[in-house]
Amino acid sequence: MRLTDCHNVADFRELARRRLPWPVFDYIDGAADDELTRVRNTESFASWDLVPDVLAGVETIDLSTTIMGKTTPLPLMLSPTALQRIFHWQGEMAVGKAAEKFGLWFGISSLATVSIEQIGEAISTPKLFQLYVHKDKGLNTSLIERCQAAKFDAIALTVDTIVSGKRERCLRSGFTSPPRFTASSALSYAIKPRWAMDYVFREKFRLPNLDSYISAGTGEPISIQNYFNSMLDQSMDWKVAEDIRHQWGGKFCLKGLMSVADARRAVEIGADAIMVSNHGGRQLDGSRAPFDQLAEIVDAVGGEIEIICDGGVRRGTHVLKALSMGATAASGGRLYLYALAAAGQPGVERALTILSDEIERGAKLMGITSVAQLNRDRLRPR
Ligand SMILES: Cc1cc2nc3c(=O)[nH]c(=O)nc-3n(C[C@H](O)[C@H](O)[C@H](O)COP(=O)(O)O)c2cc1C
DSSP states (O other), rough: OOGOOSSHHHHHHHHHHSSSSSHHHHHOOSSSSOOHHHHHHHHHHTTEEEEESSSSOSSOOBOOEEEEEEEESSSEEEESOOHHHOOTTHHHHHHHHHHHTTTOOEETTTTSHHHHHHHHHHOOSOOEEOOHHHHSSHHHHHHHHHHTTTTTTTEEEOOOOSSOOOHHHHHHHTOSSSOOOOOHHHHHTTHHHHHHHHHHHSSSOOTTTTTOEEEEEEOOOBOOOHHHHHOTTTOHHHHHHHHHHHHHHHHEEEEEEEOHHHHHHHHTTTOOOEEEGGGGGGTTTOOHHHHHHHHHHHHHHTTTTTEESSOOSHHHHHHHHHHHTTTSSEEEEEHHHHHHHHHHHHHHHHHHHHHHHHHHHHHHHTOOOGGGOOGGGGEEEO
């Protein structure tokens, strides 16, 4: 199977599965507990049908959307995800460069394997930094100040990761960051020599945004579960979120909200956007799917704050359904991560080309020339 055999996100997933050591693949693909929420995140889109209009004159269409003050050609964002250099040696730089070609928002994680400064210099597309609130206040302040200096366009404060979800595939495989080559996992790495050579001989793995503060950045293997449970501040509350918004002073998004009450509080503290998200099913298993939860949040705070539907998106039509339900944009992680793991920057570019074509084709078949024409009248529950 080659890159040219990939025609949808599922194909990229299969190519990634073949190319990665299984502990790495399972870290990307897996989620919490029984993974019910991960599965539901995508299935929820199938619970609603699109209702097209025809004879609408769709030769020229403009699907551009304004998200947190930046106009992008498509209503799609690339969500921040951790540890990308473990998936492919080109890591975040490949994703950022691909996002730039399409003019899309892209995010780097607090656990990114490139520095805030490198991304700030190299990538001109709208970019956000995903902030975890650490117990170490000095680290939080340093991350915010570095984002200011590097002229990031937004901070997304992740609020659904007070403790780590129970990621059982990682417990079984013993996945750590950086990967630890134990007797039991050695085989999984040995049978993927291409990945192993890249990992060993390319630039050394680091977490450069954290490494002057915590041991997780020094190269000491730590499970992600341990990192979250020992480093993150479980006392984080609305006051902390509000203080961070003031300290940052720029566009501010809360990532990982699911309830109407929380969406209202996000408006009250002056957030510019919320990502309705359950972290791709990696945290609270049994949590509702973002798409299922959209309508009540849009009805409560639509027009007062931007609402981004994050998770489960695998098709252009999923994006169109999210917008029809009232989201400002859709966002996703695995939709580009499988492609990164499968083939680096060319992989992500191919995935974005496919998704962008699917969105445009779907829009034309829906009979719309701009995303503003999508509304609930275009959806019916099954
Ligand atoms: C491998 C992986 C790593 C992730 N790392 C982070 C992270 O560091 N910070 C964060 O806020 N979300 C993280 N996420 C969650 C994504 O930002 C996003 O919410 C999720 O991927 C959406 O679900 P989807 O993968 O179905 O699109 C991660 C997701 C995956 C799959």
